[in-house]
Amino acid sequence: MLNTRQNNILKMIVEEYIRLARPVGSKSICTFLNLSSATIRNEMAYLEEQGFLEKTHTSSGRVPSEDGYRYYVEHLMKPKEMTGEDVLKLQTIFKNQSLEFNDVILKSMEIISEITNYTSVVLGNASLDNRLKKVEVVPIDSSNVIAIVITDKGHVEHKNISIDCNISVEEIHKMVDLINSLLVNTPIDEISEKLEFEIKPIIGKYIEQHEAVYNVFYNAFNDFTIKNDIHFMGRKNILNQPEFDSVSKVKNIVSKLDDRQIISNIEEDESGINVYIGKESKIDDDVTIVKTKYIVDGKAGTIAVIGPKRMEYDRVVSILDYIKKNIERWWLWVRKQKKQ
Numbered sequence: 001m002l003n004t005r006q007n008n009i010l011k012m013i014v015e016e017y018i019r020l021a022r023p024v025g026s027k028s029i030c031t032f033l034n035l036s037s038a039t040i041r042n043e044m045a046y047l048e049e050q051g052f053l054e055k056t057h058t059s060s061g062r063v064p065s066e067d068g069y070r071y072y073v074e075h076l077m078k079p080k081e082m083t084g085e086d087v088l089k090l091q092t093i094f095k096n097q098s099l100e101f102n103d104v105i106l107k108s109m110e111i112i113s114e115i116t117n118y119t120s121v122v123l124g125n126a127s128l129d130n131r132l133k134k135v136e137v138v139p140i141d142s143s144n145v146i147a148i149v150i151t152d153k154g155h156v157e158h159k160n161i162s163i164d165c166n167i168s169v170e171e172i173h174k175m176v177d178l179i180n181s182l183l184v185n186t187p188i189d190e191i192s193e194k195l196e197f198e199i200k201p202i203i204g205k206y207i208e209q210h211e212a213v214y215n216v217f218y219n220a221f222n223d224f225t226i227k228n229d230i231h232f233m234g235r236k237n238i239l240n241q242p243e244f245d246s247v248s249k250v251k252n253i254v255s256k257l258d259d260r261q262i263i264s265n266i267e268e269d270e271s272g273i274n275v276y277i278g279k280e281s282k283i284d285d286d287v288t289i290v291k292t293k294y295i296v297d298g299k300a301g302t303i304a305v306i307g308p309k310r311m312e313y314d315r316v317v318s319i320l321d322y323i324k325k326n327i328e329r330w331w332l333w334v335r336k337q338k339k340q
Contacts, residue, residue, distance in 0.1 A: 001075075002047075008033055009043050010052055011076040014064045018310050021242045023061025066278040066309070069288070073275050073313055080314035082322060086115055094326045097334055101296070102153075104330055106231055108323050109303055113234030116316060118307035119257075123267050124229040130188045135179050137161075139169050147220055151188060153229060161220050167209050174206055175213045191221045230263055241308045243286045256283050257306075268293040268302040273321050278309055290316045292324050296331045303327075 002010065012032065013024045026040040033040070044062055047053045052068035055061075064072065093099070093108045105122055113120040130151035138146045140160070147159045163172065183194050195218050203210040235257060244250055256262050265282055268274060268291045276282070281289045288311045291304030303323060305316050 002050075002052075002071075005033075005035070006043055006047060007076060009040060010047055010064075010068060011072065013044075013047075013053065013062060014068060014072045014076070017063050018312055021310060023056050023063050025061040028061075064309075066280075069277045069309055069313075073277070077314050077317075079318040079321070080312075082315075082318055086319065087322075089115065090322065090326065094330045097337055101331065105294075105301070105303065105327060106233070108327070109231075110233040112305060112319055112323065113237060116305065116307070116312065116319070117234070117237050117240065118305050118311065118316070119235055119238045120233045121263065121266060121304050121306060122229075122231045122233075122301060123264070123304070124231075124301040130229060132179075132183055132186050132188060132191060134184070135176050137169075137172055137176050139172075145169070145172060147217075149188075149221075152185070159220055161216055163216055164209075164212055167212055167216070171207050171209050171213050172216075175203070175217055178203065178206060179217070192218060195221065230260065232257070238287070238306060238308070241310075243308045243310065249286075253284055253287070266291060266302060266304050268304070273317050273324070275313065275317070281306075288313075290320055292320055294324055294327050296328055297335075 009029065012029045016024045016028065026037040026044060030037050030040050044053060047068070048055060048062060051065055052071055053062040054065045054068075056063055089111050090108055093104055093111070096104075099107070102124065105124075109120040109122050112118075130153050132149065133152045134150045136148040136150070138148065140146060143163055143165055145161050145163060147161050149157050149159075178199060179195075182198060183191060186194055195214070200214055203214050207213050238244065238253060238257075239250055244253055262283060266289060271293060273290065273292050276289045276291070278285050278288070281287045283289065283306070286309055287306060288309050289304050289306050290311070290313070291302055293300065293302055303320065305311075305320060307316070
């Protein structure tokens with residue numbers, strides 16, 4: 001642990017760098033702390049030795065390291081009280097009884113992205129939220145088709161399926177017709193079970209190669225990767241940050257935000273508001289993710305804010321905590337209103 005003076009210096013450096021996005025020198029903080037430049041330089045050198053600060057190549061000032069940000073978040077930061085304007089914008093959502101549950105989450109996170117100028121993301125549990133709307137197949141050649149699953153939430157997923165040469169495309173289409181007749185509106189995570197107990201017993205009446213065709217579709221649905229319904233708000237906001245000012249960095253972060261598997265890993269298992277800095281984010285060394293898990297009436301999901309390491313931690317933590325609590329309050333309020 002650092003002493004009081006070192007804590008004050010580190011706190012000021014982190015907050016100045018967050019605010020200005022440029023290295024912080026001793027002269028810029030000595031007046032505020034009523035200390036000499038020499039004393040502050042000595043303490044800054046010590047903080048650098050301890051791994052909390054880093055020196056840049058272009059300036060004599062210092063910037064926080066990942067360890068510095070982590071120390072700040074855990075020991076120095078105090079959640080920032082939300083402004084009346086921010087609360088008012090969010091309350092227009094949470095006081096609207098006519099909205100659907102998903103719309104409340106998406107609209108509130110859209111406001112977060114707007115007022116913070118960071119990127120926000122919602123990962124809902126697709127197995128709870130998505131129901132089968134339609135299955136289609138597109139033949140590629142004699143041994144391959146593409147199966148397309150469409151859900152009621154507009155989620156579309158494709159899967160290349162290899163079929164035995166003895167199975168005709170006509171048999172495949174018969175199976176698709178059977179699924180669309182009997183399984184529409186079934187939750188995605190229940191499809192395999194319904195295939196087993198509702199389709200399998202009758203498939204032989206309609207399809208000659210019924211065992212082979214059944215196995216193709218049963219395995220395909222088991223392998224489908226529909227896990228999270230992912231929604232971005234303010235995706236381009238993160239590109240406006242000074243940290244991503246080169247073409248290579250822009251390409252890198254864009255490709256990662258487009259990678260469904262990487263973004264699915266944002267899903268949060270822990271309760272509370274959790275902060276993942278730099279390498280901890282598993283997206284990019286210059287990125288921080290603040291995220292939390294919500295569970296409302298069996299609907300589980302993650303809400304998160306993605307920004308630079310130089311993020312307004314105190315503000316984002318407060319706002320995300322406010323959203324999490326009000327999502328749960330909104331649901332209880334709406335349920336109570338409907339019972340009356």
